[in-house]
């Protein structure tokens with residue numbers, strides 16, 4: 001781990017070059033002014049996974065910090081619990097009826113590589129996930145860098161996919177991930193949308209593959225052909241060389257950039273025995289171009 005940029009108002013430790021860094025010595029309970037938000041954003045463009053260590057944020061403070069980056073989103077899935085703070089989703093392996101940990105989750109989408117809310121016309125810019133209760137070990141979150149994956153494609157492949165558009169669908173993703181099926185209301189709230197397969201990051205200008213489990217098929221191709229292409233790209237783009245696995249520590253708040261990353265939860269702990277509870281806020285982004 002190297003510490004860089006002595007001029008920053010916090011200590012920055014690189015966890016994975018060009019992708020993940022930890023921020024040490026910043027208390028996010030304190031008001032973060034516009035200048036500091038800007039410094040965090042500039043750091044975020046260099047490291048799309050930012051790990052703020054040693055935080056003890058309640059829901060209110062997590063909302064305040066997250067809102068500094070833009071408007072927050074609700075969720076199409078009406079199952080998420082919120083206790084008075086609808087902008088904070090509780091991501092957990094708790095059974096909603098018994099309140100006990102379970103390995104039989106109704107929401108399985110998080111365990112497949114995805115980018116948050118790509119089934120919306122304006123998908124998520126950033127997601128902030130705060131560890132509230134962690135299992136003794138495991139329950140890591142993995143991230144794959146879609147800019148690095150794009151760069152590593154052959155020139156022929158880049159030409160082939162340059163102008164393709166993909167359909168992203170909440171209804172399809174629920175079927176594919178073996179989750180509880182989307183309700184009629186959810187399908188009405190989130191009908192299928194079309195996004196470019198290669199998107200340009202609006203801040204860094206970097207081209208990134210925009211894929212993941214919500215991407216269902218190509219808008220302008222025979223269905224099976226587009227599905228096969230997505231499968232091929234997904235396998236290529238999630239190779240170990242593009243991946244950072246985050247091992248959670250108590251107090252971590254991880255903020256990631258959905259415009260240039262895929263991510264997934266892992267089942268690497270005894271889910272029937274241990275609780276994993278995270279508080280999640282999501283910043284709305286722009287339509288991908």
Ligand code: OGA
Nearest residue numbers: 091110140141264265280
């Ligand atoms: C999410 C998500 C992964 C995890 O909150 O969007 O995918 O490890 N979470 O909980």
Ligand code: MN
Nearest residue numbers: 110114115116
């Ligand atoms: Mn997610």
